[in-house]
Amino acid sequence: MDKPLVSISCIAYNHESYIRQCLDGFLMQKTTFSFEILIHDDASTDNTTDIIREYERKYPDIIKPIYQKENQYSKGIPISATFNWPRAKGKYIAMCEGDDYWTDPLKLQKQVDFLEMHSNYSLVCGGYLYGNSREKIVLEKESISFDLDTYTKWYTKTLTVVFRKKFLEDYMDNIGLYKYSRDIHLFY
Template identity: 35%
Template sequence: MATSEILEVSDPSRLPAAPVVSVLMVAYNHEAWIGAAIEGIVGQEYADGFELVIGEDCSSDRTREIALDFQRRFPNLVRVITSAHNVGPAANHARVIAAARGSLLAFCEGDDYWCHPGKLAAQARLLQENPQAAMVHADWVRSRRDATGAWQHRPEHSEHARLPLRHLQGDLFHAFYFGRILRTCTLMVRRSALEAYKAAAISRPAYRFEDTVINAYLTSRWSVAYWPEVAAVYRESPGSLLRSGVASKISFLRSSLQFDSDARRFFADRADYPQAYRWELAVGMALWALKGRDLAAFREAVSDLWRHFGILGGLRAGWETLALRLPRARRRREGQR
């Protein structure tokens, strides 16, 4: 991972002296989408003081130019963190967290956007009212390209429709890995909780992701609050880690399996560690390996399933997975009628 001197473009005289919330945005080659992402943040109806910290990682398109234009237009809100050379997603994410001044941190990557102007105010209030909660999340929708190339989403088909509250608030350690629930673009997190995570051993290995690791740690130590409104739109943009081809997907799943091995040791005090997580990873790896005709990866995945689950354990883990995913399957069938 390359390193580079951090450069900041901001106007300290116009920014809030002590923002309650720092909104963190990492951006790389997001020219087509970052304008909408920033608009959704600067349009928030929040009176207690917040800032937007954009980590621009030397994009090859107009991403930096657009970010700097918003900084000039909104000097009371926007800070742009960049450098002379690309540092990669992990370092970019780390430097915006380090630059943040708020006690509460919210997240929105440059290809997603917020669709509710009350998101910051409502989530900050929920954390103030629930001191035992380390974070708060909200409902969201997916945006995909249609046959014409236009981005489309259906607000009435939110990702949390039909999910019971036990999967959305309170103790969510059993579902920390389930991407429909703790979607990053909907989260607001206490800075103190994130600092505790950074000090923990589980944060130190270099996995190909960090959001699941953070969610695992925070849900194991604190409860989660929930705001039941559609707050964000998640774009399934091309070129992302999970949409960069079969080899990238298999590499991601291998890294996830390594995290699961580490997590089982780190969370040994939690009898409710979700066994279905590894089952989903190994089954997913087997299916992607078949698609890519990667015989070695397929054998690795099948061997992992047998070693960790056997027949009865695999059936139990499969049932746990079905219990989380069944509501979505029902909604899909109803939408096709």
């Protein structure tokens, strides 16, 4: 496999009911580039681990799991920042948690094409369907800028984001500024 252009970062914990759909959403991606799937199972107590192992056996060159014996999140460890991002080989990182999934087989291709053509953008995100209500959230602007002090609305959801890996260094340098560092701190 060529060096991946995109590293998909996925965290899972007791996502037995969702993890297949999540992994299938990654594997259905039609791209002109290679990608890797970095999945971190945080000591699930259901069948999540077994399902991930099944996919790992089928796709050993793509799926790169970490299986924890003790839950790391409960110890206050930032999972993606500690376990997935440091091993990411891609220029870009896409995120999707184990209880979410992608429906568009061209998601990665469209987002990476945009970032490759627009070097002044740090990330790209898109619309999504929300929960059981199937409420469709559509972003209506190409670019959004705002002040975090007056921030009142979620413009991104983790499962829609692809960002440039080079911006992780600044985030990691400042992760201690937040009592509960979340994806929102990275995105904004």
